Amino acid sequence: MDLKLKIWRQSSRDAKGKFVDYEVHDISSDASFLEMMDLLNEELVEKGEEPVAFDHDCREGICGMCSLFINGRPHGPDTAITTCQLHMRKFRDGDTIVIEPWRAKPFPVIKDLIVDRSAFDELIQAGGYISASTGGVPDANAIPVNREKAELAMDAAACIGCGACVAACKNASAMLFVSAKVSQFALLPQGKIEAKDRVQKMVAKMDELGFGNCTNTYACEAECPKEISITNIARMNREFFKAKVS
């Protein structure tokens, strides 16, 4: 298939960016979206132009490195996948595809389609862990964990930290990301010990980094490649309330 692409190009963090039009030809419908981008870049390099910079790594939907706002949606028109798992059969011959970087104040564009997501690392550093040092922990089966809660914790822990929730949210809010981590640990007995401290520190950090507020639009859940549920946000709201009043 032949496609027209409108791609955001920006040479550096401070440079002004703009959309540039490209065309690609003879793309197989079995190719992945990023393989289509590879072909475009291969052509650009052959012409001596600079290839389009975009983040990607594992190409199997788990590392969370790939991003891209494709035709108005993070990770493109399919659901429950990342951009690297998007295949060209989701498009039609002659389509124009608009490709933009994630847009949020805490995610500045560094080059073309690459944004700086270190804000997510800072959020985890604020408390997104259980402070168990190596060694000196009890046998793994010493504390039984309710299976249903363990499953819910796993649902939340499936987050890949790609930032699609922030990108999709009309407020660029990081509530789904933060709440997934808060929930995972709040659901497990091992995580309960630091629960109060964790939720307050992570929320404070989230506000400090300049993410927007949650208006319960639920775009995050709809666009999350791992289908993280907004019930995690509600759980975080509860956890926060408990922490504040007790």
Added chain:
Amino acid sequence: MSKRYYSSLTKKYIMALMGLFLFTFLAVHLSINLLLLFDPTRVLFNEAAHFMGTNLIVQTFQWVLFAGFAIHIFYGVVLQIQNWMARPTGYKKKAFSEESVFSKFMIYTGIVIFIFLVIHLGNFFVLKMQGDVPEFNNASVSEMEDMGLLVVNLFHNTGYVIFYVVLLLTMGFHLDHAFQSAFQSLGLNHRKYMPFIKGLGRFLAIVLTVGFVSIPVIIYFR
């Protein structure tokens, strides 16, 4: 705005609590207004209005209500400004994917409701304060104002009725998102009960909107 006095979550609690409080206000307001439909003589309505206007508890509570509105509006605006600041550069192309579509327009429906509130207060409250309301002579209680007549007169003005109905529909959209959203903000989301809460929210939004809309429409055509 860089220093946040309350965390985003606290602000959301306040928004939610005030919002739910305003729901109760709307319910009371509607039930009194409906008296106009069930009693064309306006006796019940005027008595209720008189009670609301003179009872000390209600009068005190009125200020709580004003405060509720003010806080809800204030934080609504603060949160919105922060939200706009969180995305300085927008997208060229955006496809809808939100589950709660009306939530996208809460600030706009909110602003419309605010304007409506001002006009509404101007039409009734201010007139009442100035003592410009005609006497009601058909009652057992003396010195009662005929608020009902004021309403009925206003609702015979075609332009005003259309304006009123349109604004009430806007309010309906606001309420549709608001109810379940308040529960979510308060952390009261449970996979068993959330569908019920969502249903209840939509039901309340429809009942309140249809209820309020029915009054001018029925009076206009009566």
Added chain:
Amino acid sequence: MAKLDSKIPKGRLADKWTLYKEYQKIVSPANKRKIDIIVVGTGLAGGAAAASLGELGFNVKVFCIQDSPRRAHSIAAQGGINAAKNYPNDGDTIYRLYYDTIKGGDYRGREANTYRLAEVSNNIIDQCVAQGVPFAREYSGYLDNRSFGGAQVSRTFYARGQTGQQLLLGAYGALSKEIKKGSVKLFTRREMLDLVIMKDGRARGIIVRNLFTGEIERHSAHAVLIASGGYGNVFFLSTNAMNSNGSAAWRAYKRGALFANPCYVQIHPTCIPVHGDYQSKLTLMSESLRNDGRIWVPKKKEDAQKIQRGEIKANDIPEEDRDYYLERRYPAFGNLVPRDVASRAAKERCDAGFGVGKTGLAVFLDFKDAIKRLGRDVIEARYGNLFQMYEKIVDENPYEVPMRIYPAIHYTMGGLWVDYELQSNIPGLFVAGEANFSDHGANRLGASALMQGLADGYFIIPFTMQNYLADQIAVGKITSDSEEFDQAEKEVRERIDKLMSINGTETVDSIHKRLGHIMWHYVGMARNKEGLEKAISEIQALRKEFWTNVRVPGKTDGINIELEKALRVADFLELGELMARDALHREESAGGHFREEYQTEEGEALRNDKDFMYVAAWEYTGDDKEPMLNKEKLVYEETEVKQRNYKTA
């Protein structure tokens, strides 16, 4: 010639690690603050090591090429992690886990290292549970296990199909805690381009390129730990992440570290088959699928041909015309034979013309019977996310149509040579995880990579590194302001300038693809003398072409993805040759190394224990000079060495 001292402690196999720990030297808390350690890589091994060393009080600098430590490719491991907990009461012991691992590796791993791996495996599970890793549980609330290839007990702990992700996020959490505390300093989007060795022969620092700004940076420390993963991407198409590369290890090799057993490459049997030229990577479907899926090809060649032409579908072939070749050939283990055996069996069927799919290079993995036996719900709960992933890529529903799979490059057992302490032959250079060679021999069992990464990171490096550092406290701060650093930086800059100035016509990827073809054809699943010799000369020619005709556009400052790739491919072009040389010299078949000349009449791998029971550790002697072979003899003191047998066992 480098002297190889494996430093295996004395004593019985089961006592070695305890004895080592009792006699090793340690650094006192006050002195730990004075010691700097560099960790390259933030996967399971690097992340866990950096976090643990930080907890101990060392000053750690940790480097990753991605934008966050959480993206390291350990995250993609699906199936699980082994441990000898024996929770299911099915007869597992530390020795059995050790024995399965050493046997699975075709007796080409180091006994003491592998035993220690099994020994600390239980601590790993305890640690991860304490970190909040949401492992699968039974209704009782206790941990669940599943079985995996190469074992007859259920000892694999798992978190759905995302075990690697959950373990990595656990280590990332521990690392984040230390970063917050200030004991670990994080450097993201940095790629190690050289190792700096002082005149006294000790490794004291690295040169990295900041992938954001293009700046060349110097970092000094008392010791360097490389945990940069494997080199599977030398094949271009592999299950590795796009940015996974062998450069950190290769640069250490070129500075004198020995590279051991480079030819041991694991081909994973259950990957989605190649479907086009434009393809950038191969997607692995977890080996756990073989628990319930049955692998087959048509019995009749004409059926296979009809399927290849698209005339009939898998479901059109009646039961009696299906050849469940693994169950037929290996009745004891059936579909759960080790990876190398399963891969070769698939290749054997496809080469004989029984393959399916358009290319004929695929076999079926069928869940029909499992769905009938257990119900669709159970299968969905076990493999739902894998099935979904398959459907997204291939556009076929595996609940209804059998999956098509084919082996693909997955893991490299070879790596930098290390002793029992995980220290290379260069003092102060430690190597952990997939980047070293030590624990898996010639073939790695499923669910053992995660085990090794975390064992090295949490429980081995923090002990053994101290033994080295104990006498380093008097050295004082290491400065990067020295001749050695000057020289190393200069060489890095020259290499980059050279690449930028070639300005030829070939893109980096096109050369990388050609290298991949050579590697896959001659140094892939089956190798022979003639092919390997051909590979060596073709790689040499390709390397020449690369250095005269590659095109790297853009500038050296700021992000330049083509330059990043060019630097990696330049190293792959050398590493590939060493792999071929190693494969050529090893005149036997063992694990992931299968020489067609050395097989039994039934087509099974034929080891030569008499001549080749050693680690081949290659030493760099100069560009375009043949590397020198060092041998570390493998001694099995307490292990009976047998021919691997998965038929009757």
